[in-house]
Amino acid sequence: MNVHKNARLTPRGRALMVSRIVDEGWSVAAAAEAAGVSVRTARKWVGRRRRGPSEDFTDRSSAPRRCPRRTSQPRVMQIEQLRRQRMTGPAIAQALGMARSTVGVILRRLGLGKLTALEPRPEVIRYERSRPGEMIHLDIKKLGRFDVEGHRITGDRRKGASRGAGWDFLHVCVDDASRLAYTEILPSERKEDTTAFLERALAWLARHGVTVERVMTDNGSAYRSKLFAKALQTAGARHVRTRPYTPRTNGKAERFIQTSLREWAYAKPYGSSAERSKAVGPWTDSYNLTRPHSGIKGFTPWQRVNNLLGNDT
Incomplete structure (x- = not known):
């Protein structure tokens, strides 16, 4: 069983207290006072020790050993x-x-x-497109702005509050076949910023030799806007939407966001959200160029995209 968060003694502390009484000759009262517990508690653990070597000092369940009226x-x-x-x-x-x-x-x-x-759990259907650009995944993660270290670092929600600081929005684009990723921190998730991000992501992929055929997004209002649809039409890409309330459909973007939060956003203390935003570019470059991905057989996304495109670099 788990030790209660307010417990005075851990199993190791109980063993130390009992050893002082049984092996070192301390009085029960002195050992109890040193451990910060009552004499009655000290005697309970001494009794456990004297019942035999098979006894330990972990907590036991308070459930009765026998329950005659238990449902058959x-x-x-x-x-x-x-x-x-x-x-x-x-x-x-x-x-x-x-x-x-x-x-x-x-x-x-x-x-x-x-x-x-x-209800039977739906079968997990894993898929991977065969060539870069056949499908890219877009998603957005909302991150709170701050100008002092927050509770994730200080451990105290009463300290380090940045009230009214607003939000940052991490826009991500992940290629389905290669996991090649493009990210930006933008001030909103409105259609103007979302569409501009799409256009820059498509241009960035094109510079790496990737022509986008399909774009998968969730059903957010920005992704359903006419402005976003026009940008897709101009790029000659088909829009694929996830099923409502089914984020696993866009799983590669969801997985990338979780990885970025763990390895970038919350990996180390930042003095401010501006400092955190500056770090996302170098981290994304490292993700693309040096970080092996288990889903693509240990290759980095950059190696994977070049292998699929037949490039020598």
């Missing part, structure tokens, strides 16, 4: 069978003449507390 296994199986017929907890309790609270506890123990648990 045949009745539990009956509850599960009715639940799999999509009956609600109160309906099962009424049908079996049981308390609703008892049925609820049993259903939660079986992992059937919610009806959604009865």
Whole structure:
């Protein structure tokens, strides 16, 4: 079991206190005072030690060892069978003449507390386009601005608050086949900034020999705007939208964002959001040029795109 966050003693501290009493001859009161616990607590752990070497100093469950009135296994199986017929907890309790609270506890123990648990999980369909530019993924991550170190660094939410500082928006573009990435920090996620980012991302990919055929996005208002659609039409790219409330469809962009947060945004303390924004460019370059990717067999995105395009560099 996990040690309570306010516990005075860890298992190692309990062992030290008992060793002082049993092996070093300390009095129970003195050892208890040194450990910051009561005499009664000290005697409890000394008693545990004297019961045998097989005893340890970890916390035990407070649940009783025996429960004579516990619901029988045949009745539990009956509850599960009715639940799999999509009956609600109160309906099962009424049908079996049981308390609703008892049925609820049993259903939660079986992992059937919610009806959604009865639905089969959708099959994970993994895909990868065969050539660079066949599909790129676009997404946006909202990041809070700050001018002092925040609670992730200080550990105290009461310190380092940058109230009213606003937001930064990390716009990302990831190529499906090679994982080659392009990023920018922009002041908004409105259609003007989103469309301008798309145009710059397409131009950046074109300079690397990648011609974009499809662009996958979520259903955000900026991506559904006429301005964004016109930019796609001008580029000759088809717009592919994810299913509503299904972020895994755009999984490569989602995964890239999580990687960037872990390795860039929250990897080290920044004095301000401006300092953090300056670091995203070098980190993205490192991601593209030197960071091997397990999803593309240990190649870096730059190596992968050149291999797929048949370049020697």
